[in-house]
Amino acid sequence: MFSKDIGIDLGTANVLIYVKDNGLIINEPAVIAIDKRTDEPVAFGEEAYQMMGRAPEHIQIVHPMKSGNIAEFEMTRVLIRHFLEKALGKSLRIKPHITVCCKADTTRVEKNVIRQVLMGAGAKQVVMEEESKVAAIGAGIDISKPSGNMIVDLGAGTTDASVLSMGEIVSFKKTNIGGLHFDQCIIQHIRKKHNVYIGEKTAEQVKKGIGLVLMSGEKPNAMNVHGSDLATGIPKTIEVTAEEIHQALQLPIGKIVETTRDALEGTPPELAADIAQRGIILIGGGAWLPGIDTLLTEHLNVPVFIAENPLTCIAEGTGSLMDSIGKTWTRII
Incomplete structure (x- = not known):
């Protein structure tokens, strides 16, 4: 049997999986939910992301990728295994050849960790390509x-x-x-100015809603934000303006x-x-x-x-790379 050719964009926030001849199959948050009572995973990807800030205390939300690197070896392996099974079928009887992207400054030790995680997740063989090159190809350059x-x-x-x-x-x-740092700046700003605590998901919504990099001459936008009053602990709704978020992101x-x-x-x-x-x-x-x-x-x-496809061009670039060079599994970096 022939192995499937897979391209993976292993990002801090999202994991994208491109399957040759099938296109982009997986585009989900790089998040896993763990039941601390059993140390077993209970949700992955989008399902786990929806639990953020809403799960009971015994459910821990884990982000196994930090600053573009693998921070939690076993959690990353389990997460990738889940996504591969979702993309290719539960049994993974045919182990895939995987092309994965890494930063230009990724060390040999970090590359070995990535390879071990992917091999442990079910890969037959792993090829690494520099992310910037693959992104450029995916952007049509x-x-x-x-x-x-x-x-x-x-x-x-x-x-x-x-x-x-x-x-x-x-x-x-x-x-x-990066984007997660923007979220933290927004959390800290609202905490300091409004004495209100908001979670990461709410901060992301504020960033997407009114996170202006440049202020126009028009009247600044504003949005209602729901959080917890730091003094009383009870829910509180405040109005946050685009101008103050603009200043927080400077x-x-x-x-x-x-x-x-x-x-x-x-x-x-x-x-x-x-x-x-x-x-x-x-x-x-x-x-x-x-x-x-x-x-x-x-x-x-x-x-x-x-770019026309800023969120997916790295994953799509792996697809273009596989289509143009065919099998390159002897080139292991």
Whole structure:
């Protein structure tokens, strides 16, 4: 029997699985719910995510990925095993060949951990590719030519800025600032200003609703936010404005601008000229923050565009890679 070819985007916030000839099959939160009384998993992915802030005390919500790396070995293995069974069938009788993406600065030890997790989850063989290259392919960029292309991945755990030419990474910078850090800034701001505690899911809703990177001349938007009064512990609803959330996000946004600038400044002049003409492509969930492309354009004097498929281009890039190069299972990094 032939093995299935699988591409995995193992992200801090989401796991995406691309099955060759079938497309994107899994796109779910990288979350697992554990019953602390038995140490057994009770829910995975989207189902576990819906339990956040609502589960009883004996249910622990675990995020096994931190800042783009595996933080909980066994929990990640169990989670990936579940998703593979969901994508390919419960028995996993035919072990898949897996292409997985890793950061440009991933160490050999970290790569070995990723490989061990995937092999333990049911993989027959594992190939690793650098995430920036795969993302560029998924975004429709031809990185094989001697010209500069720049990808900025605004992920949940990190922000990565990469310049590519002739299929290689020429300049790379990373900061451990991402969408989850934005959520924490919002939680801390509301706690400090309004004396109200909100959970991570509520903070994410605020970020998506009124998390403006740039303030327009129009009247700022606002939304009602539900939390717990820190003084009394009882539920409380407050109004939060886009302007105050904009101020709360200034520090992490500034770090993202700085990281992107550093990668651009470390680029050879000829390739930098290409980027100035072609622009920078944004991917990842943070690419949807209103105004982030305009803000980066203003600070870098380089046009910045959001990819057509910012959330899925890494997973789809693994599919394009498998289609173009066929079987590459002897190339184990």
